[in-house]
Amino acid sequence: MPSEELLVATRRALRHRLAVGQAAGRTPSLMGAVVRGGQLVWSGGRSMIDGHAPDADVQYRIGSITKSFVAVQVMRLRDEGRLDLADPLERHLPGTAAGPLTIAQLLGHTSGLAAETPEPWWERTPGTVRPRLADVLGEPPTRHPAGRRFHYSNPGFALLGALVGRLRGTSWADALRDDVLAPLGMTRTSLSPQAPHAGGFAVHPWADVMLPEPLTDTGVMAPAGQLWSTAADLARWAAFLAGGAEGVLGRATITEMRRPASGPDETDDWATAYGLGLQLRRHGGQVLFGHTGSMPGFLAALWVSEREDVAAVVLANVTSGPAVGSIAADLVQIVAEHEPRPPEPWRPLPTADPELLALTGPWYWGPSPHLLRLLADRGLELTPVGQTGRGSRFRAEVDGTWTGLDGYYAGETLRVVRAPDAAGTHLDLGSFVFTRAPYQPDAPIPGGVGEDGWHAF
Incomplete structure (x- = not known):
């Protein structure tokens, strides 16, 4: 029964x-x-x-x-x-x-x-x-x-x-x-x-x-x-x-x-x-x-x-x-x-590494904005802002990198490239460079960034 x-x-x-x-x-x-x-x-x-x-x-x-x-x-x-x-x-x-x-x-x-x-x-x-x-x-x-x-x-x-x-x-x-x-x-x-x-x-x-x-x-x-x-x-x-x-x-x-x-x-x-x-x-x-x-x-x-x-x-x-x-x-x-399934109740993470918390928030692939969120078990989620862009969830690996779990980045490696002071300078995702600002001048953007930076025409 x-x-x-x-x-x-x-x-x-x-x-x-x-x-x-x-x-x-x-x-x-x-x-x-x-x-x-x-x-x-x-x-x-x-x-x-x-x-x-x-x-x-x-x-x-x-x-x-x-x-x-x-x-x-x-x-x-x-x-x-x-x-x-x-x-x-x-x-x-x-x-x-x-x-x-x-x-x-x-x-x-x-x-x-x-x-x-x-x-x-x-x-x-x-x-x-x-x-x-x-x-x-x-x-x-x-x-x-x-x-x-x-x-x-x-x-x-x-x-x-x-x-x-x-x-x-x-x-x-x-x-x-x-x-x-x-x-x-x-x-x-x-x-x-x-x-x-x-x-x-x-x-x-x-x-x-x-x-x-x-x-x-x-x-x-x-x-x-x-x-x-x-x-x-x-x-x-x-x-x-x-x-x-x-x-x-x-x-x-x-x-x-x-x-x-x-x-x-x-x-x-x-x-x-x-x-x-x-x-x-x-x-x-x-x-x-x-x-x-x-x-x-x-x-x-x-x-x-x-x-x-x-x-x-x-x-x-x-x-x-x-x-x-x-x-x-x-x-x-x-x-x-x-009888729709109710969502799981929201609960805070049991622990949060301060270095990972510092990585959350907006990142830019060229001019395209993305948001990085911290998940359980040191996982990460990258989500495009707007109607275009590619996102994925990432699993933390023991070597300090992350592996994509779905979408375009499934199986790809996400690395945090750090400066000597341990602050994150950019993200490397399968050769794509994500920076804290659109086309950040001091980041290793392939092809470089114009010396005049952003300006009106």
Whole structure:
């Protein structure tokens, strides 16, 4: 049962959105759940059979949400020092036609591998049709040059699952159970269906009749979309993706996974993007991360809003029809609008280094004004004044420099260049010189400053 109920009006709006989704999507059943503050706070189901709506313990096939689990396994191996994301696959999984492709490219779907396996369609055929890992790649295996563009690849995640199994010395599924599912208490997530579970159906496009879909075991392709789970278990997964968990994967690594791995930077204007095993989507003015999934007979979606600390899960037992990704995003938006997250209370810093305090205030890149603020843990934030300019937050390093965390300056080094009296003379940010006055004459401005200084013409 939910540990904390939402307001009556919020719950009514959530139920209504789920009802519209089930009716308009013509799906046998639709299950939804909302997570807030890491806890399941609402769940609801709607079925074509009155009085028999599913609950949060009924399993559905979750399709490509499986990829987020595989990605967590790979990132854990990275954090353990067992691999580097820049490693070619062949270093750890030799003998495949994808050997030169890097692990990062496979995680972010920039490897150029084909989207699907050679025929027949893997999602509707048993794994015995392609018993070897080599059978998931066609000839040629790639459709685009590696690293050049995003191209979603199901075989790429079959390779990553095999990589996990090889480095763990067991199957990827057993490793997932031991290293991820058990520590997170996800007892109802499994490779094969466990009762109670929904059956999968296709609904005729022009008539209200249904056809059962086969529930196939996809064999070596399983890491691309095999898992079954429940709304309650996926609520636990959403809470983990929001903040990490000790002994599974830390918060910093989860944050790394949800940054765009190709294309636009996270601060740019984009509608959808892909990180390292996680999808990103803008909806209602905020950025959501998670994953959607589909397999014959099933659709699934999971979205997390970091800003609102709200997540939503939607599960359906139909091949096509309901826009589960949009429905899950709408559930997040409903909670955000009805019960917006209050800001954290303002609190003063516990300590403040006088030398850092002296650095705060206005700085100028040429004639462009910026403000430097002191954050917790000796962090800094540079913000442009006005409608143009580039800003960033910076993490303090032990050597007395700072590293950019976001925007244009992500990964760049900020240094304070001091005069002999220890007063800051200027800031050096990746060769950009910031001074206390616009084009300060005694600062090392590239190209120099006119001897006459500022004057009227």
